[in-house]
Amino acid sequence: MNDPVVPNPWTALRQFTDARIALGRVGASLPTREVLQFDLAHAHARDAVHSALDVTALTATLRLEGWLTCSVESRAPDRARYLLRPDLGRRLHPDSLTRRSCEAAAVDIAFVIADGLSAVAALRHGVPLLAQIRALLSPDWRLAPITIATLARVALGDEIGARLRSRLVVMLIGERPGLSAPDSLGAYLTYEPRLGRTDAERNCVSNIRPAGLSYQFAAQKIVWLIAQALKRQLTGIDLKDESDLTLLPG
Amino acid sequence: MSYRHTIAHQVYRFPDLKTVLAKASPARSGDYLAGIGAVSAVERIAARLCLADLPLRELVESPVIPYDEDEVTRLICDRHPAALFSEIAHLTVGDFRNWLLSEVTDEVTLTRLAPAITPEIAAAVSKLMRNQDLIQVSRKCRVITRFRNTLGLPGRLSVRLQPNHPTDDPKGIAAAIVDGLFYGAGDAVIGVNPASDSLSVLKELWRMLDDVIQRFEIPTQSCVLTHVTSQIRAIESGVPLDLVFQSIAGTEAANRSFGVSLALLAEAREAALSLRRGTLGNNVMYFETGQGSALSAEANHGVDQQTCEARAYAVAREFEPLLVNTVVGFIGPEYLYDGKQIIRAGLEDHFCGKLMGVPLGCDVCYTNHAEADQDDMDNLLTLLAAAGVTYIMGVPGADDIMLSYQSTSFHDALYLRSTFGLRHAPEFEAWLVRMHLIDGAGMLQPVTGRNPLLRALTDMTRAVGFHA
Numbered sequence: 143m144n145d146p147v148v149p150n151p152w153t154a155l156r157q158f159t160d161a162r163i164a165l166g167r168v169g170a171s172l173p174t175r176e177v178l179q180f181d182l183a184h185a186h187a188r189d190a191v192h193s194a195l196d197v198t199a200l201t202a203t204l205r206l207e208g209w210l211t212c213s214v215e216s217r218a219p220d221r222a223r224y225l226l227r228p229d230l231g232r233r234l235h236p237d238s239l240t241r242r243s244c245e246a247a248a249v250d251i252a253f254v255i256a257d258g259l260s261a262v263a264a265l266r267h268g269v270p271l272l273a274q275i276r277a278l279l280s281p282d283w284r285l286a287p288i289t290i291a292t293l294a295r296v297a298l299g300d301e302i303g304a305r306l307r308s309r310l311v312v313m314l315i316g317e318r319p320g321l322s323a324p325d326s327l328g329a330y331l332t333y334e335p336r337l338g339r340t341d342a343e344r345n346c347v348s349n350i351r352p353a354g355l356s357y358q359f360a361a362q363k364i365v366w367l368i369a370q371a372l373k374r375q376l377t378g379i380d381l382k383d384e385s386d387l388t389l390l391p392g
Numbered sequence: 393m394s395y396r397h398t399i400a401h402q403v404y405r406f407p408d409l410k411t412v413l414a415k416a417s418p419a420r421s422g423d424y425l426a427g428i429g430a431v432s433a434v435e436r437i438a439a440r441l442c443l444a445d446l447p448l449r450e451l452v453e454s455p456v457i458p459y460d461e462d463e464v465t466r467l468i469c470d471r472h473p474a475a476l477f478s479e480i481a482h483l484t485v486g487d488f489r490n491w492l493l494s495e496v497t498d499e500v501t502l503t504r505l506a507p508a509i510t511p512e513i514a515a516a517v518s519k520l521m522r523n524q525d526l527i528q529v530s531r532k533c534r535v536i537t538r539f540r541n542t543l544g545l546p547g548r549l550s551v552r553l554q555p556n557h558p559t560d561d562p563k564g565i566a567a568a569i570v571d572g573l574f575y576g577a578g579d580a581v582i583g584v585n586p587a588s589d590s591l592s593v594l595k596e597l598w599r600m601l602d603d604v605i606q607r608f609e610i611p612t613q614s615c616v617l618t619h620v621t622s623q624i625r626a627i628e629s630g631v632p633l634d635l636v637f638q639s640i641a642g643t644e645a646a647n648r649s650f651g652v653s654l655a656l657l658a659e660a661r662e663a664a665l666s667l668r669r670g671t672l673g674n675n676v677m678y679f680e681t682g683q684g685s686a687l688s689a690e691a692n693h694g695v696d697q698q699t700c701e702a703r704a705y706a707v708a709r710e711f712e713p714l715l716v717n718t719v720v721g722f723i724g725p726e727y728l729y730d731g732k733q734i735i736r737a738g739l740e741d742h743f744c745g746k747l748m749g750v751p752l753g754c755d756v757c758y759t760n761h762a763e764a765d766q767d768d769m770d771n772l773l774t775l776l777a778a779a780g781v782t783y784i785m786g787v788p789g790a791d792d793i794m795l796s797y798q799s800t801s802f803h804d805a806l807y808l809r810s811t812f813g814l815r816h817a818p819e820f821e822a823w824l825v826r827m828h829l830i831d832g833a834g835m836l837q838p839v840t841g842r843n844p845l846l847r848a849l850t851d852m853t854r855a856v857g858f859h860a
Contacts, residue, residue: 150574151841151846155571155853158563158567159561159565159567161555161557161567161568165803170803170809172789172803176789180766180790183791184765227425320793320796321760321798322793323796324760
């Protein structure tokens with residue numbers, strides 16, 4: 143029996159893109175192998191969306207690295223409601239507001255590690271990224287304890303930052319998983335965080351993962367933005383990320 | 393005025409028309425997020441019964457967003473052809489559904505009356521229609537547009553080749569274009585969503601797309617889906633730009649959140665027309681829409697997301713676009729929760745667009761946090777083909793590595809062509825035959841590595857790049 147799979151003689155072009163090109167076909171359809179590869183990638187993404195952040199493990203790892211930590215939850219009661227009601231994920235649960243461990247003197251920067259849409263990303267990349275960031279921080283900057291936030295959206299950082307009396311909040315949050323990466327981390331910086339900040343008032347560094355934007359480059363971008371934000375007293379559309387101009391080798 | 397309907401001695405009251413429309417909508421997460429969905433199954437049907445008895449005239453005379461507050465409302469009212477509308481003004485919404493489905497209402501009648509159909513009329517009647525009704529009536533509508541080929545002819549299906557790359561690498565984009573062309577995709581447009589908004593990066597993309605189309609004499613058009621202001625600047629600096637793209641929505645405030653207005657869209661269209669790059673026609677605009685965008689911008693005015701979406705087609709209609717597509721499942725589960733809601737929304741959007749005379753295609757798609765999978769997309773794809781959708785997206789393996797969502801693949805289009813006997817746009821079909829990529833019956837032909845077009849395109853892919 144002849145192989146019914148019609149191959150595509152342009153597989154060499156795969157060197158230029160990770161897109162699913164030259165998959166071949168059976169009749170009008172994808173070959174079995176490609177269908178299952180796609181389904182596997184989707185399964186990874188689905189599991190990433192629905193997995194919960196292991197706060198105990200993350201806290202232990204952070205403390206081993208010498209960080210102080212505290213943890214907060216949003217008002218979303220569970221993962222399903224979290225997906226349906228983004229507004230709940232943007233507000234702190236009333237119980238979280240009274241946690242004494244989150245109270246501190248006024249600081250310059252509050253880092254938050256949040257599950258967002260990929261707890262896997264937060265768990266895998268939060269701590270190693272913070273290690274790279276720490277190496278670049280100015281000793282003059284006062285830091286809040288690292289906040290671990292669950293069932294969180296980006297804007298939850300506004301209330302956390304305000305609560306911590308921080309000049310700047312840096313939200314390290316799991317991004318919506320794609321098929322090529324279920325574990326991309328995003329960093330959102332907001333100057334003078336408080337309820338009601340808009341996305342236009344934030345800066346974002348996206349696709350942080352070893353196979354995407356490396357920890358080292360991401361840390362350089364984030365710290366460049368931190369320094370600019372504290373100096374110019376703003377984040378958002380008026381603060382263009384020009385870190386490449388100063389960071390590129392040579 | 394208030395609206396009411398009585399069921400078994402219980403009176404269901406609705407304070408205004410937009411509440412009737414919202415509560416009559418099939419259930420979807422976005423309307424609940426907005427706090428305007430029906431609170432019970434019976435209330436939903438009470439709203440539909442109430443809506444069915446309203447005369448179409450009422451929908452025209454009571455704008456869901458006040459005339460003074462919203463330029464989209466003003467556009468809808470000011471452009472409404474009263475004399476034409478008088479032919480159907482006496483019908484109730486329920487009668488209008490019957491009339492649409494009747495065998496005496498044909499393509500010619502629907503085409504003639506399309507300008508009299510306001511978005512609120514289209515949205516209202518869709519709420520009384522089952523999926524099969526939406527499919528049957530959409531099938532009867534015919535919207536034909538032209539730039540370098542002819543889109544929307546009966547028995548045809550076109551595909552937007554969407555060769556996105558996460559860093560806009562021209563080689564990566566070119567490689568995906570080669571893949572798509574050899575699968576027979578690209579007659580609707582070759583359209584790239586750039587990751588960057590840097591004008592120098594975008595110019596490189598426009599030049600590369602133009603080069604591919606000109607060198608290989610492909611009867612199609614290109615588009616780089618960036619903000620309209622960047623495209624106007626590009627036109628002013630002499631970039632070879634075919635179609636002007638913009639995301640649009642159904643309220644003035646939502647459009648403002650996109651950084652556009654009707655005046656800006658008109659300016660962009662004039663700029664594109666000034667280039668005179670269309671060979672067969674002057675449909676130079678490409679719009680994208682999607683349910684939930686107005687609410688997402690907190691600009692929905694308490695109007696349900698499907699009615700807001702239909703209002704976006706009134707915006708599109710004003711600018712005689714070549715292509716409009718609803719990116720139906722991109723926005724996420726807080727607006728369209730699962731496969732059922734995405735499928736329903738896709739059919740509604742296609743129906744409303746076609747009824748209003750807009751060349752609607754659909755980005756049949758979903759994100760990984762929605763309760764949907766490939767089977768749901770197969771269902772919507774198949775239903776839309778039955779409904780006569782103008783075009784769908786073609787993404788390598790259905791996996792968009794730049795936008796991180798799942799759309800439809802080149803293979804999906806092959807499936808529809810073989811199942812429904814759908815052909816390419818005629819000019820593009822002739823090119824594919826000339827290149828020996830399909831036979832006279834439209835069947836994809838095997839290709840060897842010695843194929844001259846493949847060799848030329850491969851060489852071009854290796855040569856392109858910012859520093860080539």
